[in-house]
Structure formats: structure tokens, C-alpha cells
Amino acid sequence: MQAGTDDEAPTLGSAGERAALRRIFPRLPDADAALLGPGDDAAVVAAPDGRVVISTDLLVHGPDFRLAWSSFFDLGWKAAATNLADIAAMGAVPTALVVALAAPKPTPLADLEALADGFREACAALAPGVGVVGGDLSASPTLTVAVTVFGDLEGREAVLRSGGRPGDVLALAGGLGRAAAGLALLFGRAVDDQGNPDAGRMPGLRQEHAALLDAQLTPRPPIPAGRVAALAGATAMLDVSDGLLLDAGRIAEASGVRIDLAADALAAETAALAREAPALADRALALVLGGGEDHGLLAAFPPGAVPEGFRPVGRLLDGTGVTLDGRDPGAVVPGWDSFAAWDGAAG
Amino acid sequence: MQAGTDDEAPTLGSAGERAALRRIFPRLPDADAALLGPGDDAAVVAAPDGRVVISTDLLVHGPDFRLAWSSFFDLGWKAAATNLADIAAMGAVPTALVVALAAPKPTPLADLEALADGFREACAALAPGVGVVGGDLSASPTLTVAVTVFGDLEGREAVLRSGGRPGDVLALAGGLGRAAAGLALLFGRAVDDQGNPDAGRMPGLRQEHAALLDAQLTPRPPIPAGRVAALAGATAMLDVSDGLLLDAGRIAEASGVRIDLAADALAAETAALAREAPALADRALALVLGGGEDHGLLAAFPPGAVPEGFRPVGRLLDGTGVTLDGRDPGAVVPGWDSFAAWDGAAG
Structure with missing residues (x-):
């Protein structure tokens, strides 16, 4: 294995999942709400309201995006942005994300880094202070990004779809x-x-x-x-x-x-x-x-x-x-x- | 489309994702901690401690399981069990799960129901009161189950990997x-x-x-x-x-x-x-x-x-x-x- 040499860029397959995670995690944004970040069996995130707002969303190569059109940066950005919107739609303030990524073994680590950059820049632009508190990475024939996002209601009631009244x-x-x-x-x-x-x-x-x-x-x-x-x-x-x-x-x-x-x-x-x-x-x-x-x-x-x-x-x-x-x-x-x-x- | 007729069992592809979700969700366990369950843009889960413990994990067909050996029920059970263990490993009590599932279009809805049954039975056996508060379902060439699990610390500090001392x-x-x-x-x-x-x-x-x-x-x-x-x-x-x-x-x-x-x-x-x-x-x-x-x-x-x-x-x-x-x-x-x-x- 010559991963890391100049003439052969390292891939998920050649570097392995743990080495890839070590490359990716430093590029992901920290969450202000993180009390314990990646590295243990689970993360701990502040939920000062005593309730946590949660949404999960999958992006699958083919049905949901095409790599001829979306860069890995774009893909990370869009996965973050669409998930953040689900928290906002409840009237809540997003706090943190976890990202489970499945990618083909030949995927260059540079692409996975670009995906992390997309997450980071989207959080910085759309919801500063939101960060990634955990993740998982697997090899798979089909590039798949599963994001779960968390938010805080700051003491308010969640805004549901069901509360609209005639006259509104x-x-x-x-x-x-x-x-x-x-x-x-x-x-x-x-x-x-x-x-x-x-x-x-x-x-x-x-x-x-x-x-x-x-x-x-x-x-x-x-x-x-x-x-x-x-x-x-x-x-x-x-x-x-x-x-x-x-x-x-x-x-x-x-x-x-x-x-x-x-x-x-x-x-x-x-x-x-x-x-x-x-x-x-x-x-x-x-x-x-x-x-x-x-x-x-x-x-x-x-x-x-x-x-x-x-x-x-x-x-x-x-x-x-x-x-x-x-x-x-x-x-x-x-x-x-x-x-x-x-x-x-x-x- | 003859989905639902006797001679042609409905599949994810023939029934569509929303119809499939309607079949699956009633089989999933309710969470005692759910303040708002599936159906809105996000769920709301109780976090009485003011902190929430979070872990996410992917199971990908091939690297992580083989359908010749694991039934869909087994797969749901294992996805739930392994994620619950990550919360327990922090000294926390699991409260809820979200499940993002990507499955090939020819997957029979009966298989997706069996997967939900596995989640339900594993929660009932291993962590009664834990339930599924949200999910997502997509078509994909590669069967993939992404689970994110939540837990409560009941006022205790999380037990990390790093606190062991000589003599323990x-x-x-x-x-x-x-x-x-x-x-x-x-x-x-x-x-x-x-x-x-x-x-x-x-x-x-x-x-x-x-x-x-x-x-x-x-x-x-x-x-x-x-x-x-x-x-x-x-x-x-x-x-x-x-x-x-x-x-x-x-x-x-x-x-x-x-x-x-x-x-x-x-x-x-x-x-x-x-x-x-x-x-x-x-x-x-x-x-x-x-x-x-x-x-x-x-x-x-x-x-x-x-x-x-x-x-x-x-x-x-x-x-x-x-x-x-x-x-x-x-x-x-x-x-x-x-x-x-x-x-x-x-x-």
C-alpha cells in the first residue's frame, strides 16, 4: 500500500475507514452545544430546554444527486442546509449534526475532505455555531449521506403543521x-x-x-x-x-x-x-x-x-x-x- | 400498477416511499420520551437532564451483513441492539432512535415491515420504552440502514474511555x-x-x-x-x-x-x-x-x-x-x- 505518495492519491479503500475519519474530522465544524465531541462511543450535546428537536434525512447517489453536477463540497453543503431547514421549520434553533457516510472504496480522501468542507461552510453561512458532533463511515457501492440534525426550542412550543386557523x-x-x-x-x-x-x-x-x-x-x-x-x-x-x-x-x-x-x-x-x-x-x-x-x-x-x-x-x-x-x-x-x-x- | 393484489406483492418501487412509510411506521415502537413523533418536519424528544447523548451508526449490505444469513427482522434487531449499546456504554439510558433506510426498489414491503418488527422487538427486549421517533426512506441500489440513537444521563457524568486509573x-x-x-x-x-x-x-x-x-x-x-x-x-x-x-x-x-x-x-x-x-x-x-x-x-x-x-x-x-x-x-x-x-x- 502506497497511500499518501505523490503518484497515487489515497482513497477510502487504500487508507481505511479509521484513517479517513482522522482526515475528515478536523475539517468538520465544532458545535457550540457539544459537551463531548467525537472519539467516545457517543457524543453529548446540550439540550438546555429539556427537549431536543430531531430530524433525519438521507441523500442517495442517483435519486437525490448526480456527481456530474454536484461536487462533494456541494453535496456536503446541501445535506447540511436541507437538514438545518427541518429544525428551523419547527421554530427551533439548530445546535448540532451527526453524519453517517457510505462511499465507494475508490473514493479519494480528498473528495471526503471536500464533503466535510461543504458541511463546515454551510453551517458557518447558515447557522453559525452549529457543528458535527459524531459520525460513521462505511464502504458501500452507493454513495449515501445520512444526516441527523438537532435543535433547541428555547422554551417555546414547537410550531407544527397542524395549528393553522381560517383567517391566518x-x-x-x-x-x-x-x-x-x-x-x-x-x-x-x-x-x-x-x-x-x-x-x-x-x-x-x-x-x-x-x-x-x-x-x-x-x-x-x-x-x-x-x-x-x-x-x-x-x-x-x-x-x-x-x-x-x-x-x-x-x-x-x-x-x-x-x-x-x-x-x-x-x-x-x-x-x-x-x-x-x-x-x-x-x-x-x-x-x-x-x-x-x-x-x-x-x-x-x-x-x-x-x-x-x-x-x-x-x-x-x-x-x-x-x-x-x-x-x-x-x-x-x-x-x-x-x-x-x-x-x-x-x- | 397492481400493488397490493394477491399475485404481485407490493414493493418499495411499486408502492412508493410515502406509502411504504405508512406501512412501516405503525409497526415501529413508540418512545416513552417522544413529545412529538413522526409526521412533522422533526420530532421532539424529552431530554430531562438538559443534555442528550447521541450516536450514529451505518449498516451497509455486503460489508456489514449478508441477506442470505440475516433476515430483515434480524437486520432491524441488530441495528437497534448495536446502537442501544453505544448509549449504554456512556452510562446513559437510551430514550429513542431515528432510522434512515435506503433499499432497492424491488424490496417487498413485507421485508421492510419485518425490519420494523426487528426494531420493535429488540427495543422491547433490550430497552423497553425506547422507540423510533422519526425516519427517512429512499430507493437505493444498496440496502443501507443508518440509525441515530439518543440517551439520557439522568444527572450523572458520562462515562468516557479516558477515566481509567492504574489499580482499577x-x-x-x-x-x-x-x-x-x-x-x-x-x-x-x-x-x-x-x-x-x-x-x-x-x-x-x-x-x-x-x-x-x-x-x-x-x-x-x-x-x-x-x-x-x-x-x-x-x-x-x-x-x-x-x-x-x-x-x-x-x-x-x-x-x-x-x-x-x-x-x-x-x-x-x-x-x-x-x-x-x-x-x-x-x-x-x-x-x-x-x-x-x-x-x-x-x-x-x-x-x-x-x-x-x-x-x-x-x-x-x-x-x-x-x-x-x-x-x-x-x-x-x-x-x-x-x-x-x-x-x-x-x-
């Missing part, structure tokens, strides 16, 4: 349709003649559409807005992972209300998206209504209570389901099925 | 070499003529060597012994995942002591293992000293403080490394390298 204002912090627009650009322009993801076409596309590709590859959910919403009295909240219509439908179903989205409130960002990517102009509204992965925070507030950083996008009313200016959104979002959308049958 | 007694709760003996039986007798794992040979082998195969496939770490050890004043502790020699070496290194194991103290279980599996008699001591995956709890106690359920297996002394009756264990464990063992270079 539906408001959003963060982007809409931008991550999906980035994905549409990737599928449209970062593929070879057979339609397969092509890394060679990334530099040009990323230069031309930096903001939209960043929205897809290194999203920046408004993590502090979760706490802001809770303090303002949000009655319901979630992060928009599967698109405005579907996620609004989840609040509607859990709260037992109808949600009516206001096309006017979405017009400016629809127009902006169309200007930014003229090739997508004809489906800009569909992207804004149906595009997922922006991980903005969608919340219901009593009238007059919408805090800074949130903009109104609709109203909670008596009834069920989601409408757009009182009508079935199916007219503008091809394939939208207001009944199937949140029963999960689509998988 | 090293003591163990749980089995030694039994899981490795089970694995040796599987590799020796549950394979076809080409040496590949063969499910057809399992029923006979499992009947003949039920206890040793159970030790490997559905281990029963002594979870309550972690709390017992902490209350008795354990100065250091871990769970024996990689074998007595290697894990004793971890305590020795972290505590800055030498550990001398007593062959006498291991004689009875070495003899018992040889009687139970005569084919393994010539390597029974090597299995007891070097075999991993029993997940017993290995702890250091001040003299006279070893509590019920733990049996002495050695002493902590001035110096470094691990010895057996004062000598290099390499003489009895082929391939044992007392310098390489705990620096992790083996991967």
Missing part, C-alpha cells in the same frame, strides 16, 4: 421555484447527446446561471427565520421541500383548512425567474408553484403578525385543499392533482 | 467471542461450494447452533448494565464492538494505562465456547480475545466496586498497551499486533 395569512421566507429552475437547466443543458449528466458542460452553465444553479446545488434556506416566525406567533410552519402547492397542501390537511394562494403575490418572482432564465419563461409560474428543494419556510400567521423576512403568499380559509385565486391550480400546473398531491401515492 | 479492575458484562464464533460458523457452513453465502444451509445450522448464531445475528447487549456501571462508579467504559483486545486497547490508550487481561478469568468461557462448537475449539481463546460484535460492556472500576452483572477480566496498571498475564497477546491470537490494533490503520 400564509407567508414565505426564502425562494420559490429557483432550485427547480436550476434542476431544469441541468437536465436541459448539462447533459450529453444521450441525455446523461455531463460534468464537462457544467463550468459554462454555472457561469451563465450561477444563482439558479446555486439554488439547486448549494441552497441557502433562511434558517434564522424559523425562530423569527415562532417568536412572531406562527400557528403552522414547514419547509418547502416538495413545492409550494404540495407543501401548502400539507399545512391545509394537517390544520383542517383550505389554503388559497394569491397569484398576485407570486407574480413578481415568476417574472423575475422568467427574465433570469428566458428558456424557462413559459413554465415560470409552474416552477414557482410546483418546484421543490428551495427549503424556504412556509408559515401561517394571525393577521397583522407576519414578521420581517416573510412575505404573504395566500390565506387560510374554511374548507380543504389548495386553490390559486379560488380556482384549481391544475389549470396552470400541468399534472397537478389536488387530491393526490399530499396523500403520498406518487412516492 | 477491568470487568465485563455480556458475552465474548460468541458473535464471532457465530460468524465463523456462517462462513464455514452456510456457504455453497464456491464459498458464497447460501440461505439454503441456514435452517439446519441455526437449529444446531442457535445460541451462537443468535449472538451474531440478533445480539443481546446488556443495555441496563450501562446505568448500573455508572452508578457503581465506573471510571471508563465502552462496548466491545471490535474484540476484547482491541477495545481494551482503546481504554488503555485513552486512559494512559496498561491493561493486563487475566487468562484465568477467560478460561471458563473459552472452554464453554469450545464445548459448544467443537469445530472452533482450537481457536476458542482467539475468538474470546479477538472476536467482535458481542457489544458487551467493558468497564473499569475502582477495586471493590465491580457491580453485579460484571465479571473481572483484568487490571489497569501503569504503562501502555494490552497484555495477557503480563505477556504479548500475539502468542495466542494469530495476527494480533499490539501496536497497530488501535491506531486504526487496519480500517
